[in-house]
Amino acid sequence: MRIGELAAATGTTTKTLRFYEDAGLLHPAGRTPAGYREYGQDAVARLDFIRRGRAASLTLAQIREVLDVRDQGHAPCRHVEDLLATRLRALDAQIADLQELRATVAQLHDAARGGDPDTCGAEQVCRYL
Amino acid sequence: MRIGELAAATGTTTKTLRFYEDAGLLHPAGRTPAGYREYGQDAVARLDFIRRGRAASLTLAQIREVLDVRDQGHAPCRHVEDLLATRLRALDAQIADLQELRATVAQLHDAARGGDPDTCGAEQVCRYL
DNA sequence: CTGGACCTTCCAGTGCAGGGGAAGGTCAAG
DNA sequence: CTTGACCTTCCCCTGCACTGGAAGGTCCAG
Numbered sequence: 001m002r003i004g005e006l007a008a009a010t011g012t013t014t015k016t017l018r019f020y021e022d023a024g025l026l027h028p029a030g031r032t033p034a035g036y037r038e039y040g041q042d043a044v045a046r047l048d049f050i051r052r053g054r055a056a057s058l059t060l061a062q063i064r065e066v067l068d069v070r071d072q073g074h075a076p077c078r079h080v081e082d083l084l085a086t087r088l089r090a091l092d093a094q095i096a097d098l099q100e101l102r103a104t105v106a107q108l109h110d111a112a113r114g115g116d117p118d119t120c121g122a123e124q125v126c127r128y129l
Numbered sequence: 130m131r132i133g134e135l136a137a138a139t140g141t142t143t144k145t146l147r148f149y150e151d152a153g154l155l156h157p158a159g160r161t162p163a164g165y166r167e168y169g170q171d172a173v174a175r176l177d178f179i180r181r182g183r184a185a186s187l188t189l190a191q192i193r194e195v196l197d198v199r200d201q202g203h204a205p206c207r208h209v210e211d212l213l214a215t216r217l218r219a220l221d222a223q224i225a226d227l228q229e230l231r232a233t234v235a236q237l238h239d240a241a242r243g244g245d246p247d248t249c250g251a252e253q254v255c256r257y258l
Numbered sequence: 259c260t261g262g263a264c265c266t267t268c269c270a271g272t273g274c275a276g277g278g279g280a281a282g283g284t285c286a287a288g
Numbered sequence: 289c290t291t292g293a294c295c296t297t298c299c300c301c302t303g304c305a306c307t308g309g310a311a312g313g314t315c316c317a318g
Contacts, residue, residue: 004264014265015307023305034314036265049254056234056258060305067254075249077241080257084238091231095224102220105185109213112206120204125178125196128209129185133294143295148276163284165295189275259318266313272306283296288289 003029003037010047017047025050025064057087132158132166139176146176154179154193186220187212 003014017037020026026046029037046067053063062083069076112128120127132143146166149155155175158166175196182192191212198205241257249256 002265013307016305018267019306032265032314034265036314045253049258052258054305056237057230066258070254076255077249077257080255081238081241084234084241084258088231088234088238091227091234095227095231098220098224098227101186102217102224105213105217105220108185109210109217112210112213120206124174125199126205126209128206129178129181129195129213131295142277144277145275147297152275161284161295163295165284183275261318262316264313264315267311269308269310271308273304276302278299278301280298280300281296284294286291286293288291 001039003039006039006043006047009044010051012047012051020047020050020060023060023064025060025067056084057091058083130168132168135168135172135176138173139180141176141180149176149179149189152189152193154189154196185213186216 001009003017007014007017017026021028026043029039029043032038049067050060050063053066054060066076066079066083069079108129130138132146136143136146146155150157155172158168158172161167178196179189179192182195183189195205195209195212198208237258
């Protein structure tokens with residue numbers, strides 16, 4: 001199939017597919033005599049994997065690592081497990097950071113809600129922030 | 130004071146201060162005969178405000194809005210309150226999204242943790258993702 | 259044989275908040 | 289007089305994952 005069909009079949013765009021090829025996530029596609037890219041079903045499976053990886057918030061670099069392991073003939077299960085564990089820890093840290101930030105912002109907002117603009121001094125930009 | 134002193138006094142860099150001036154967060158500074166920027170104490174207060182805004186995860190554009198209101202002679206309290214409320218809602222949404230994502234990744238990780246690499250078929254990249 | 263849908267490559271831009279570094283001017287100390 | 293610290297403008301680079309658009313080639317239906 002050609003690039004447009006593959007894009008439609010995997011819910012992405014031709015732009016993205018060429019970008020993935022440049023980024024090393026897709027093997028350079030075979031070409032028709034006219035120079036058009038030609039893909040087989042394996043490309044669909046590969047893109048489905050990439051999509052699942054993206055859905056799990058893995059970066060393209062991480063997904064490529066997994067694909068590289070697979071392309072070298074090894075089962076990437078172990079690598080995927082490590083990746084997911086790392087991602088999980090990062091997500092926990094990120095959520096904790098955001099919750100802390102939320103508490104700070106909520107505190108500021110509580111102080112500002114009920115404030116009287118007329119009592120603002122001109123020597124500072126805003127006493128509520 | 131000169132730009133390096135101001136940077137040291139506010140815990141930032143000269144690069145950032147020039148960037149803020151370009152971005153409209155700082156008024157164009159006065160210049161010495163040699164062309165050096167010259168700042169007063171008000172610049173320190175302004176940068177402290179910017180720093181607090183950044184700490185509350187406001188964007189530079191949002192902070193500039195507040196400063197613009199202030200510069201036009203109005204107390205920005207009300208504007209700040211709205212901004213904080215909006216930021217709070219965005220943070221809640223972001224935290225909820227991340228928690229959902231975390232659940233998904235945790236599920237994948239649980240499935241992968243106990244898996245046997247030898248049972249992986251070659252027809253897919255990895256059955257755990 | 260022409261129109262339109264598709265394909266190719268290449269270059270540039272998006273958003274965000276700066277950072278790196280070059281080429282050159284200024285100032286005070288030694 | 290020179291050294292070194294500081295300042296100036298200028299332009300490009302970073303990360304991340306694309307997206308937009310121009311200029312041109314290919315293919316098929318009418």
